[in-house]
Amino acid sequence: xxxxxxxxxxxxxxxxxxxxxxxxxxxxxxxxxxxxxxxxxxxxxxxxxxxxxxxxxxxxxxxxxxxxxxxxxxxxxxxxxxxxxxxxxxxxxxxxxxxxxxxxxxxxxxxxxxxxxxxxxxxxxxxxxxxxxxxxxxxxxxxxxxxxxxxxxxxxxxxxxxxxxxxxxxxxxxxxxxxxxxxxxxxxxxxxxxxxxxxxxxxxxxxxxxxxxxxxxxxxxxxxxxxxxxxxxxxxxxxxxxxxxxxxxxxxxxxxxxxxxxxxxxxxxxxxxxxxxxxxxxxxxxxxxxxxxxxxxxxxxxxxxxxxxxxxxxxxxxxxxxxxxxxxxxxxxxxxxxxxxxxxxxxxxxxxxxxxxx
Numbered sequence: 001x002x003x004x005x006x007x008x009x010x011x012x013x014x015x016x017x018x019x020x021x022x023x024x025x026x027x028x029x030x031x032x033x034x035x036x037x038x039x040x041x042x043x044x045x046x047x048x049x050x051x052x053x054x055x056x057x058x059x060x061x062x063x064x065x066x067x068x069x070x071x072x073x074x075x076x077x078x079x080x081x082x083x084x085x086x087x088x089x090x091x092x093x094x095x096x097x098x099x100x101x102x103x104x105x106x107x108x109x110x111x112x113x114x115x116x117x118x119x120x121x122x123x124x125x126x127x128x129x130x131x132x133x134x135x136x137x138x139x140x141x142x143x144x145x146x147x148x149x150x151x152x153x154x155x156x157x158x159x160x161x162x163x164x165x166x167x168x169x170x171x172x173x174x175x176x177x178x179x180x181x182x183x184x185x186x187x188x189x190x191x192x193x194x195x196x197x198x199x200x201x202x203x204x205x206x207x208x209x210x211x212x213x214x215x216x217x218x219x220x221x222x223x224x225x226x227x228x229x230x231x232x233x234x235x236x237x238x239x240x241x242x243x244x245x246x247x248x249x250x251x252x253x254x255x256x257x258x259x260x261x262x263x264x265x266x267x268x269x270x271x272x273x274x275x276x277x278x279x280x281x282x283x284x285x286x287x288x289x290x291x292x293x294x295x296x297x298x299x300x301x302x303x304x305x306x307x308x309x310x311x312x313x314x315x316x317x318x319x320x321x322x323x324x325x326x327x328x329x330x331x332x333x334x335x336x337x338x339x340x341x342x343x344x345x346x347x348x349x350x351x352x353x354x355x356x357x358x
Contacts, residue, residue, distance in 0.1 A: 003029040012085030014043035016174035020205040065107030071114035083125040093138035104141035127167040129260040136255025162221030169201025173327040186242035196235025199308040222282035230315035231308040263306035272297030
């Protein structure tokens with residue numbers, strides 16, 4: 001679905017993803033209008049003051065996804081909704097569980113109902129690798145949200161509203177992510193690590209936005225999209241960002257996994273390999289082989305599992321430093337000489353000074 005002359009609304013639009021999405025869509029997609037829906041008036045004000053967002057096609061709408069009446073008003077006349085609003089911090093969700101339920105689950109159902117009632121044509125909901133085989137409350141709420149959006153296709157009746165989900169890993173350099181934390185901590189000479197063996201999927205904000213736009217182009221309604229993205233261990237990342245710092249082990253936080261999974265084995269029988277991404281097909285009778293054929297994918301093996309520790313696509317130190325330098329040029333991360341990949345792997349595993357917090 002092309003966004004030219006379309007009205008696009010993004011919930012949670014003042015977050016890291018939302019701002020990147022708005023910037024790219026305004027610059028490249030020629031929309032009629034882009035609406036930023038969020039509950040934080042200060043972030044909206046700050047975004048309005050930024051020259052990148054001073055565009056006559058941009059609107060700001062205060063509201064909370066917990067408020068279905070406000071969503072009904074906001075969605076009037078909207079063609080496309082990107083649902084990015086969520087409570088995302090794992091420890092905060094563990095200690096404030098029902099707040100996460102109210103935003104991530106009840107809010108999802110409110111978005112679905114408002115989209116159907118207002119005749120929104122396409123809805124893409126953002127998910128997380130933590131929703132696959134969840135061990136924390138945040139992941140459990142997002143798994144429930146994913147299922148609500150996919151099932152929402154069964155409730156549209158004769159309407160044109162279609163729902164799909166995009167699931168991806170940690171966003172490199174986003175607010176609250178580990179990269180800016182490491183950059184801040186390296187000034188002190190000590191980097192805190194939960195566990196250097198821990199691995200995560202990594203994606204940049206721009207990659208995430210462009211993958212969502214690709215999903216909008218190809219979605220039939222009911223798909224769960226998973227991009228093919230690289231993995232990296234925390235030890236390798238810390239060794240690349242702060243090679244001369246002490247690494248202090250603080251232990252895994254409540255609700256964290258050692259490794260993340262984006263496609264568990266139990267979902268392999270419904271998964272298509274579509275070259276640059278995977279599609280997990282919905283287990284509903286309205287999904288047919290003809291619908292799946294639009295993706296031109298091939299079934300993955302029965303025992304397939306897409307996890308950060310066994311992912312064949314590894315992020316190199318060179319790639320990490322290039323990406324990090326593009327986001328934080330003031331940090332001076334790019335080396336003057338060639339990068340020795342073997343050396344950084346050794347440092348990540350053994351040579352970096354490491355202590356364990358008491």
